[in-house]
Amino acid sequence: MEYFTPGFYAIAIPAVFLAGISKGGFGSGAAFAGAVILAIFVAPTAALAIMLPLLMVMDVTALPAYWRKWDGVAAAALIVGAVPGVVLAALIFDRADPDLGRLLIGTIALAFVAFQAARGRGWLSLDGLPAGRGAGAFWGGIAGFTSFVSHAGGPPAAVFLLSRGVSKQAYQATTVLVFWVINLMKVGPYAAIGAFSAETLLVDLTLVPVAVLGIFAGIWLHKRIPAVWFFRVTYVLLTVTGGKLIWDGAT
Numbered sequence: 716m717e718y719f720t721p722g723f724y725a726i727a728i729p730a731v732f733l734a735g736i737s738k739g740g741f742g743s744g745a746a747f748a749g750a751v752i753l754a755i756f757v758a759p760t761a762a763l764a765i766m767l768p769l770l771m772v773m774d775v776t777a778l779p780a781y782w783r784k785w786d787g788v789a790a791a792a793l794i795v796g797a798v799p800g801v802v803l804a805a806l807i808f809d810r811a812d813p814d815l816g817r818l819l820i821g822t823i824a825l826a827f828v829a830f831q832a833a834r835g836r837g838w839l840s841l842d843g844l845p846a847g848r849g850a851g852a853f854w855g856g857i858a859g860f861t862s863f864v865s866h867a868g869g870p871p872a873a874v875f876l877l878s879r880g881v882s883k884q885a886y887q888a889t890t891v892l893v894f895w896v897i898n899l900m901k902v903g904p905y906a907a908i909g910a911f912s913a914e915t916l917l918v919d920l921t922l923v924p925v926a927v928l929g930i931f932a933g934i935w936l937h938k939r940i941p942a943v944w945f946f947r948v949t950y951v952l953l954t955v956t957g958g959k960l961i962w963d964g965a966t
Contacts, residue, residue, distance in 0.1 A: 737933060747867035750762050755959055767898060772927065792847075792852050797859030798900065809904075817964030818964035824957030862897050872890055
């Protein structure tokens, strides 16, 4: 698909707005859906490259609303652990062909839906899991890896934060801070593997207003409305797009 066409923006605008709403705190953890949807229509590396600057704009926009409301110990553990995860992912992704990228992104999307469904039905409990710094570094490593290959670091971070029993506000504030830092870590490696181009950066400039609007919508909705319907729609989108990516990557 070519950039700067009505067809591209018909996909990109809803995808970015959806990510912004989640980054703003409404349906937290599903922001990576934007990259998954884009990866159906453009090469996986291009989808990730388009979304990274927009996610960074979202991070900066959302950060003031949650400033100093995070769990500092948890945030530090996740950030430290993310470093080797990002490095490992960069080494793998630099040597992978686009089909492997599609398989990774699609598999992570379906795994996220399965994880959330199992928790929602009571099949999976996080009670009793280790919640110290070592556990935080472990889950941070996984978050760094999955964040690099699909911008989907939220689920591993969620396992650790939920096992600590943090409040809803502390959870959101911690994830905003952690992924602001992790996204900064990813800029250099993305540039090194040639993910960015003049076109992807120009596309980002046109989509920045959508990203900011999505953040403010998410912050507003986070304080007022249960996120159940947002999650249901997002899970359907992730199941369909994740399955399509796996099919495309395998065939």
